[in-house]
Amino acid sequence: MNKHLIHFLILFLSISSGIFAQKKISILGDSYSTFYGYVIPAGNACWYGVPGEKKENDVKQVEETWWYRFIDEHGYKLECNNSYSGATICHTGYDKADFSDRSFVTRMDSLGNPDIIFIFGGTNDSWAGSPIGHFQYENWTKADLYNFRPAFCYLLDHITRSYPNARVYNLMNTELSEDITNSINEICSHYGITNIRLRDIDKQWGHPSVKGMKSISEQVWTVVSQ
Template identity: 70%
Template sequence: MKHKCFVLLASFLFACLGSVFAQQKISILGDSYSTFHGYVQPAGNLCWYGVPGEKKENDVTKVEQTWWYCLADSVSYVLERNNAYSGSTICNTGYEKADYSDRSFITRMTDLGKPDIILVFGGTNDSWAGVPIGDFKYADWTEGELYDFRPAFCYLMDYLVTHYPDARIYNITNTELSEEVTSSMAEVCRHYGVTNIVLRDVDKQWGHPSVKGMASICSQVREALSAQ
């Protein structure tokens, strides 16, 4: 009888430990900061890091140095999908007012697999490109409004919380963005109850995180994830 009780107790403890240490699946919706050649899905997405034959003034040369690889390489997380696209904007407006609807975040948000955690890391190109800001709008978006940052970001957050109801969603706000983009993301995240990770002290080379900057991003994101 004692042996049977011990077996049942041991089984229960192993089950508990298994649930504690079960790897959670993370999907990333990002821009150049989250790219590395050969490690994005779909494979045709443009990359900034690790492109063969391209030399950049940045010391990140290995995928293991990227913030997301560092994060996913921990005990708790496994990468489900890295849908990052270099130069992409959240809204459908790109640089020089070009139509970026083929690569925007709101176009790619449907292709994230089945994650437990979604990390959205964008807004940098919207800020750099000076896209139209527009107005906050939380429903009934028109096609034209999705070429403006605020309604597009609202649309993005609304889609994620609706279509990935079991996932924990985090937005990552880069340093050195325009005040309008930074404050708008904070406001929309509050509206949807999405955790907004506001980065600080990210070292950059040629406008992109260096090895030191990548480590800082990884550390800050991991801290935010472990807090919940």
């Protein structure tokens, strides 16, 4: 074979491997994105797939989760799934308990080196009635982060600065409070983050069913593929 042709083929394969390299996805989430044995750190509380726990929900296999479907069907690679069941974005959890050990803003530095980040939270802030606070885009104190709006602002500010090469998407659940829904929309717009507002998600026990998981994956792909 002509040596020039060999060099061309080597160059072509090198370029092609770079173009078609699997993009890595990291998830910062709550129970909707958990599955036992598939979260990092492993000690994060899970809602789906916990051995010995029976729930009125038909999601039984990790392959049925929205994120596994998305990654498997579209050729991505999982970098890190840092999801924690019951976690709020801010530091205030259920019954006004201090959730700073599991909040999104506490876990946001542990996402590896992803090409794409999916943030999927706000559900527990809504369900727990966490303090809404005010829109605050700088000069945060720890006290500020016990309120949803300052915490979500801080989260997106930090994510965009800490992962400058990653595409960031926010996934917004259905049936959230009006304050949480409107706040997420406004804060995502401020930071230029694409907010994927999910619709018509089938749920069992307040959590996506197999049908709901499939719908989430499809809705996310509709946006990401554009």
